[in-house]
Amino acid sequence: MKEIDKRNRLDEKPFSFQIAKNQSVFLFYNGKQVKILKGGEAEKFLARLNLAKEEHEIQLILAKVTGNFKRGNERRE
Secondary structure: OOOOOOOOHHHHOOEEEEEOOOOOEEEEEOOEEEEEEOHHHHHHHHHHHHHOOOHHHHHHHHHHHHOOOOOOOOOOO
């Protein structure tokens, strides 16, 4: 798994999630909401998280689900 995260960015735990009452899942990157999962997509996501054994795996799943939203030219605040 270290081949995937060569720069060890996932060790900083930039991704988080929150489950709403209606079973929607809100995904966050550095505290900012980047995606919402609903219905079947949310159920698949939660099933994958239940299979994860360690925090690094959870971060990798979150990174893959959020998709390619960063382009490298974002400002740091």
